[in-house]
Amino acid sequence: xxRINLSIPSLGNKFTDVRDTIPGDSxxxxxxxxxxxxxxxxxxxxxxxxxxxxxxxANYHSNNNGWGGIGYHFVIAKDGxxxxxGDISTARANVANMxxxxxxxxxxxxxxxxxIPSREQLDSAHLLCDFFINNYPDLSNVNSWxxxxxxxxxxxxxxVCPGDNWSAWKQDIVSIPPPPSLGSDxxxxxxxxxxxxxGRDPDLGGLQAYxxxxxxxxxxxxxxxxxxxxxxxxxxxxxxxxxxDQVKNLQTSLSSVNQQVLTQQESLQEKDQEINDFRMVxxxxxxAESTSQVPRTDTSLTIIGALINLxxxxxxxxxxxxxxxx
Ligand SMILES: [Zn+2]
Numbered sequence: 001x002x003r004i005n006l007s008i009p010s011l012g013n014k015f016t017d018v019r020d021t022i023p024g025d026s027x028x029x030x031x032x033x034x035x036x037x038x039x040x041x042x043x044x045x046x047x048x049x050x051x052x053x054x055x056x057x058a059n060y061h062s063n064n065n066g067w068g069g070i071g072y073h074f075v076i077a078k079d080g081x082x083x084x085x086g087d088i089s090t091a092r093a094n095v096a097n098m099x100x101x102x103x104x105x106x107x108x109x110x111x112x113x114x115x116i117p118s119r120e121q122l123d124s125a126h127l128l129c130d131f132f133i134n135n136y137p138d139l140s141n142v143n144s145w146x147x148x149x150x151x152x153x154x155x156x157x158x159x160v161c162p163g164d165n166w167s168a169w170k171q172d173i174v175s176i177p178p179p180p181s182l183g184s185d186x187x188x189x190x191x192x193x194x195x196x197x198x199g200r201d202p203d204l205g206g207l208q209a210y211x212x213x214x215x216x217x218x219x220x221x222x223x224x225x226x227x228x229x230x231x232x233x234x235x236x237x238x239x240x241x242x243x244x245d246q247v248k249n250l251q252t253s254l255s256s257v258n259q260q261v262l263t264q265q266e267s268l269q270e271k272d273q274e275i276n277d278f279r280m281v282x283x284x285x286x287x288a289e290s291t292s293q294v295p296r297t298d299t300s301l302t303i304i305g306a307l308i309n310l311x312x313x314x315x316x317x318x319x320x321x322x323x324x325x326x
Contacts, residue, residue, distance in 0.1 A: 002032050002089035008082075010127045017084040022058040024069030026086050033091045033100045035138045041129050041148045042095050042102040043173065044072065045162035050109035050118075054083045057106070067093055072104040074128060080120025082128055088139075095154055102154070103132065103142075111163030122172040130175060145174045189217050197224040199233060257310050264303050 008015050019026035046052055054077070058070040065071075071093035073086040086092045086104070094104035107117045107125060117125070132142050141147075150170060151161040190210045194202040202210075210220050224230060 002027055002087050004087055004089050006084060006088075008128065008131045010131060011082055011124060014080055014124055015082045015084070018054060019084055019087060022055055022070060022085055024058050024062040024067065026069050027090065029068030029090065030093060030099070031091050032089055035089065036140050037091075037100045038088075038103055038139050039101045039141045039147065040095075040098075040103070040154060041132060041142060042104050042151055042154060043125065043148065043162050043166075043170075044094055044104060044106040044151050045111045045117075046075075046106055046108045047110050047112075047161065047163075048108065050078045052108050053077075054085060057108075058085065061093070065093075072106040074103070074105045076105065076107045076117075076121050076124050076128075078108060078118050078121065080118065080124040082124050095151060095157065097156060098154065103139075105129075107162065111165055111169075112160065114165065115163070116165050116169045122169060125173045126175065129173060133175075148174050186217075187211055190220060193217070193221055193224055197221065198227075198229055260310060261307060264306065268303060 003019075005017070006015075046057060048057075054070075054075045057072075057075060061067045061070045069092070070085045073084070073088055073092060075083045075085050077083065088103055091099040092104055093099055094106070095102045105125060105128060107121050109115065109117055109121070111117060116122075129145075129148050132139050133145060133147060136142075148170075150166040151157060152159050152166070187207065190207060191202055194200060194207075213220075215223065
């Protein structure tokens with residue numbers, strides 16, 4: 001009996017070994033193979049409702065198909081839980097004429113008619129493949145993301161598995177290549193485009209996507225210019241320009257008010273001078289005191305009142321305009 005136990009830390013508690021409990025033989029059927037024969041991590045869909053259980057699949061393969069056990073090595077449920085169902089030392093039954101070459105990974109669900117796996121399923125499938133590619137040297141021929149293949153991509157297969165949208169979600173399983181060095185010409189050019197067109201440094205995901213895309217620099221520039229982000233920047237700068245104009249108008253009004261205040265101050269000084277002149281000729285100190293204080297108070301109140309009215313006149317209608325224009 002072959003029993004290769006696996007520990008996949010990146011999957012945490014989302015990895016469950018059910019080889020001992022599911023229907024059928026998970027350890028010998030259909031035959032034992034050396035791990036060096038494995039060339040592919042084959043991705044399948046179950047072509048069934050996404051709430052189907054691992055036991056139901058194992059039961060179906062054993063009883064309906066008459067097989068010795070479940071046809072896959074791993075099954076990934078809707079919530080992303082990865083079930084270890086068939087020992088990887090055994091060839092099972094999931095890719096015609098090349099079962100000895102594959103580790104069969106089945107994602108539960110039917111991914112046709114626009115359906116795709118759940119986020120959790122994609123993340124778990126990615127981590128499972130990553131484990132075999134990067135942390136499991138015993139699979140000596142599975143050492144790059146090129147090893148990941150949809151069932152229908154493998155030679156000689158007549159199937160739609162894992163569904164007609166496979167090309168759309170394959171990238172979620174196949175790892176993103178290492179980030180491009182910012183020193184590379186292309187990376188630097190794209191970073192510069194980000195700064196010039198979008199006014200910011202690139203986010204890592206965006207930089208990688210553009211750098212690894214087949215787009216030319218001109219096409220990337222066009223894509224950025226027509227992006228919603230760029231359009232938002234343009235309308236923001238237009239709004240900012242309009243606000244600046246309004247601020248300028250207010251400043252002009254304010255300087256006009258200041259000019260009027262200066263004029264009023266000059267007139268006040270003239271009045272003070274007149275009052276002083278009047279005191280000079282007044283014979284009685286008590287009269288002089290009363291004449292010097294009462295008119296001064298009246299004049300100051302008049303000036304303050306005039307200033308308040310001027311500020312109200314200048315600012316209140318414009319504030320109303322601002323609210324009305326937003
Ligand atoms: Zn398949």
